[in-house]
Amino acid sequence: MAYKGTERGRASDRVSGRANGSVGAQRAAKASPARRAALEVGSIVRTRSAYAQDVIAKHVDASSLSPEDRAFATKLALGVASSSGTLDEVIDRCLKSPSDIKSDVRDALRISTYEIVFLDKSPHAAVDQGVELVRAIAPKAAGLANAVLRKIVASKAEFPFGDPATDAAALARSHAFPVWLANRLIADLGRDGAIDFMAASNEPAPVFVAVNSLKASDESVLAVFERASAPLQTVRIGTEAVAGCYRLAAPKALQDEGVKRLFSDGKILVSDAASQMVAAGVLSKSKKPATFLEIGAGRATKTILLQSNANRLYESQLELSTLDNHEFKTKLLVERASRYGARVSAAHTGDATKLDEVLPAAVFDEVFIDAPCSGLGTLRRHPEIRWRITEQDIDRLAETGLAMLESAAGHVAPGGVLAYATCTVLKAENAAVVKRFLESEAGSPFALDEICKTRVFSTRLAPRSSDAHFAVRMVRTR
Numbered sequence: 001m002a003y004k005g006t007e008r009g010r011a012s013d014r015v016s017g018r019a020n021g022s023v024g025a026q027r028a029a030k031a032s033p034a035r036r037a038a039l040e041v042g043s044i045v046r047t048r049s050a051y052a053q054d055v056i057a058k059h060v061d062a063s064s065l066s067p068e069d070r071a072f073a074t075k076l077a078l079g080v081a082s083s084s085g086t087l088d089e090v091i092d093r094c095l096k097s098p099s100d101i102k103s104d105v106r107d108a109l110r111i112s113t114y115e116i117v118f119l120d121k122s123p124h125a126a127v128d129q130g131v132e133l134v135r136a137i138a139p140k141a142a143g144l145a146n147a148v149l150r151k152i153v154a155s156k157a158e159f160p161f162g163d164p165a166t167d168a169a170a171l172a173r174s175h176a177f178p179v180w181l182a183n184r185l186i187a188d189l190g191r192d193g194a195i196d197f198m199a200a201s202n203e204p205a206p207v208f209v210a211v212n213s214l215k216a217s218d219e220s221v222l223a224v225f226e227r228a229s230a231p232l233q234t235v236r237i238g239t240e241a242v243a244g245c246y247r248l249a250a251p252k253a254l255q256d257e258g259v260k261r262l263f264s265d266g267k268i269l270v271s272d273a274a275s276q277m278v279a280a281g282v283l284s285k286s287k288k289p290a291t292f293l294e295i296g297a298g299r300a301t302k303t304i305l306l307q308s309n310a311n312r313l314y315e316s317q318l319e320l321s322t323l324d325n326h327e328f329k330t331k332l333l334v335e336r337a338s339r340y341g342a343r344v345s346a347a348h349t350g351d352a353t354k355l356d357e358v359l360p361a362a363v364f365d366e367v368f369i370d371a372p373c374s375g376l377g378t379l380r381r382h383p384e385i386r387w388r389i390t391e392q393d394i395d396r397l398a399e400t401g402l403a404m405l406e407s408a409a410g411h412v413a414p415g416g417v418l419a420y421a422t423c424t425v426l427k428a429e430n431a432a433v434v435k436r437f438l439e440s441e442a443g444s445p446f447a448l449d450e451i452c453k454t455r456v457f458s459t460r461l462a463p464r465s466s467d468a469h470f471a472v473r474m475v476r477t478r
C-alpha cells in the first residue's frame with residue numbers, strides 16, 4: 001500500500017543517513033516530553049509502516065511519562081497518524097520546495113501543524129515546541145521550521161481552504177480524510193452518513209471486553225471489575241444484547257492486579273463489540289453445525305470468540321478447522337487458541353481462493369469467511385489506514401473476498417451455511433461482493449438467511465459505539 005510519508009521517508013533518509021528520528025527525539029532537550037514521545041511514535045509509524053496504537057502501547061503506555069504527558073503524547077500521535085496527509089498538504093502550501101524537506105523534519109512539523117490546525121492550543125507554544133523538535137533533529141532546519149510554522153499559524157483562518165458545504169476537498173480536509181475516500185464515502189453512505197462517519201472516525205475508540213465462557217462465567221468477571229471500582233457495562237447493538245460483551249467505562253481498571261490476572265488467565269480478551277456480535281450471529285441458534293471451517297482465522301481472536309459463543313449456545317465447542325494464508329499467523333493461532341481453551345481440530349495454512357487445492361473433498365456444515373478488507377470500520381483504532389489504503393486496494397480486496405466465497409461454496413454441505421464478514425463500510429467490499437456471489441454460478445445454490453435478527457448485519461460508527469462491521473449468512477438450499 002502506498003503511503004505518501006513512507007515514500008518521502010525513503011528518499012530523505014538516504015540524504016540524512018538516519019533510520020528514524022528517535023535519536024534526535026532524545027536530544028530534544030527543550031521540547032516537552034509528550035511531544036518528544038509523539039515524535040518518536042510518528043517516526044516509527046512512518047519508517048516501519050506500523051500501527052500508531054501498537055507503537056503507543058510500547059513507547060508511551062510503557063514509558064515513565066506522567067499520566068498527563070502520556071495522554072497528551074497519545075492524543076498527538078494518534079492525531080498525526082489520522083491526519084498526516086492533510087497536515088502534509090498544509091505544510092507543503094508553506095514551503096517553496098516541499099520535496100526537499102527531510103522526512104524526520106517533516107515528522108516534527110506534522111506534530112506542531114496538528115496542534116495549530118486541529119487542536120485548540122496556543123499557536124505560540126506549538127510553534128516554539130515545533131522549532132525545538134526540529135532543532136534537535138536538524139539544527140540547521142530550525143530557522144526554516146520557525147518560518148513555516150508561523151506561515152501555518154497565519155493560514156489557519158483559511159483552513160480547510162474552501163467551503164465544506166460545496167467543496168468535497170475542503171470537506172475531506174476538515175475531517176482529515178483523503179479526498180478520494182471522502183467522495184467514496186459520500187457515494188456509499190450519503191453526504192450526512194459520510195460526514196457522521198468521518199467525524200466519528202476521529203473520536204477515541206471505546207474499549208470492549210469479551211468474557212471467555214470457556215474459562216470464566218460472566219458473574220465472576222463482573223465481580224472482579226466491581227472490586228476494582230470499575231464496573232463493566234452491558235452492551236446492546238440495536239435491540240440485541242451482545243452475549244458476554246462489556247464496555248470498559250474506566251480504562252484505569254486495566255492497571256488493577258485482579259483485572260490483569262483475568263487477561264493473563266485467558267478469562268477475558270479485548271475485542272470490538274460488533275466483532276463479538278458477528279462471532280455469535282454466524283452460529284445457528286437452533287442447530288449446532290457438526291463441522292465448521294473458519295477462513296481468514298488470523299491470530300485466533302474470532303476463533304476464541306466462536307468457541308466461547310458455541311459454548312454459550314450449545315454447551316460444547318465446535319469441531320472447528322481454521323485456514324489462513326500466513327504460516328506465522330497459523331502458529332500464533334494454535335498457541336493463542338490453546339491459551340484460551342479454544343479447541344482447534346486442524347489449523348491449515350493456504351490460499352482460500354484455491355480451497356480445492358488446500359482442502360480437496362472437505363465439506364463442512366458451516367464455512368465462515370472473516371474476509372481481508374480495507375478495515376475502514378476500525379479507523380478509530382487504526383487511524384492511519386485512511387492514508388495507506390488506495391482505490392486499487394479496495395478493488396483488489398473485493399475481488400479476493402468474492403474469490404474466497406466462490407471457492408468456499410463447493411465445500412458447504414447441502415443445508416449448510418456460508419457466512420461472510422468484514423470490518424469496512426464500503427459497498428464494493430460488502431453488499432456488492434455478496435450480490436456478485438449470489439448471482440454467480442457458484443453462488444446460485446445459496447440464499448440469504450437471518451443473522452442477528454436481520455438479513456444483512458451492519459453497524460455504523462457513533463459515539464461509544466462498536467466499530468463498523470458487516471456480515472451475512474447464506475444457506476445452501478440445494
Ligand SMILES: C[S@@+](CC[C@H](N)C(=O)[O-])C[C@H]1O[C@@H](n2cnc3c(N)ncnc32)[C@H](O)[C@@H]1O
Binds near residue numbers: 351370
Ligand atoms: C480480517 S483478517 C482476520 C482477522 C481474524 N479472524 C481475527 O479475528 O483475528 C483477514 C485474514 O485473512 C487472511 N487472508 C488474506 N488473504 C487470504 C487468502 N487468500 N487465503 C487465506 N487467508 C487469507 C489474512 O492473513 C488475515 O489474517
